[in-house]
Amino acid sequence: MRWLRIAPVVVLLAAGCSGGAPRDVDPGPALAAQRTTATNILARWDRAAAGDDVVVVQPLGGLRQVGDWEAAVGDNHKAALLAGLVEAAGRLPAAHDQGTIRLADGRTRPVRPLTAAAALDRAARSRQPCAPCRPLRVTGARPITADLDTVGGRVMAPAWEFTLADSAVRLVGSAVPDGAVTVLPAFGRPEGHDAAPWLEHARAADGPALAVSFAGAIVPADEPCGSDYVGEAVESARAVVVLIAVNRTYDGKRCPMIGGVRSLTVRLRAPLGERTVLQLYTGLPITG
Structure with missing residues (x-):
């Protein structure tokens, strides 16, 4: 399975456009579904790290310039x-x-x-x-x-x-x-689960926290075609998975299929340290 990294300008379908108004969205169901997947991803990562095999996160055939x-x-x-x-x-x-x-x-x-x-x-x-x-x-x-x-x-x-x-x-x-070596395969999105925003970058921030950027609506929810987001982290001793869901959106007509990069600060229980930030659904490290 090939996973495509989303560029700073992305194509997506956002709800809401002119003639509507902002409304709150309950992020609970989306975050709950993501949380279950994140827990399984972390368990897989921890098992691989504790095992005897040398488990690489990408195939060995690439050439580095x-x-x-x-x-x-x-x-x-x-x-x-x-x-x-x-x-x-x-x-x-x-x-x-x-x-x-x-x-x-x-x-x-x-x-x-x-x-x-x-x-x-x-x-x-x-x-x-x-x-x-x-x-x-x-x-x-x-x-x-x-x-x-x-x-x-x-x-x-x-x-x-x-x-x-x-x-x-x-x-x-x-x-x-x-x-x-053993190559760790992409985890995959469970059947019936909605897609989640693709993380472009993640870095440690004060708090402790993670500052993340991701693909989303190009404007906030108080503007036509906009959305706001909430995030949380699921953590283990070796890795972190970031969850993101919509918590407010602008209702209205269907919007143009265009979006951009949004950012959030997500709190952690402990400083990131040497832990790896993993992409939800692929279960592989974020490269940015």
Whole structure:
């Protein structure tokens, strides 16, 4: 299942427009449904963190860009990387026979790293059509150690740093085999549950609290096509899930399908600290 990150201007259907008036909405039922899902998401996260497996929050095949594209190649190379159009220009080095995954708590796990060619081939599996794009040509690779985001925290693991034919930008890809880790899948929205706002950003604030931004109505509820929102947090020792629901809206005619980014401050029982903020329904970390 692919989850799309919502941009600062979003498309949505809001209730109310000219000729109406603001009215209060009981957010209780929506928050209660979200709260049940959030509790299950946190339980899953805590089980994964306490288990013996190395559980990563995204597949290992992606390539991370290091540096900025030069003006002469930027347009092509940015699109080519997003499309997974990466290929070797020649023979790439073999891997060491043995590597180590160093966990956040200091423990280590032995692993047999992928060769540079195998890591590059894995990255190319996600290739998407890009008719005008020229593939990125990899001219060399060297073994390095790079971080992986896991449910148990950031770990260090074998990786490859790739050099390119016509750019100083480097690409970093994991050398950890797929079978050495478990990928945490998206949780999914329970059947019959309404959609909830997608969180764009979350950061710790005084209170203790979280300052969050999310996709919603472009104006408040005292204006046509507007809505107001209320939020709360469901917490565990390792993670937090933010719930958001409408508590006031402007009744009236159907509105244009346009919206924007709104913000709220949501109180926490304890400071965020090292805990992870998870997206409702995906159960995966918020990236902003």
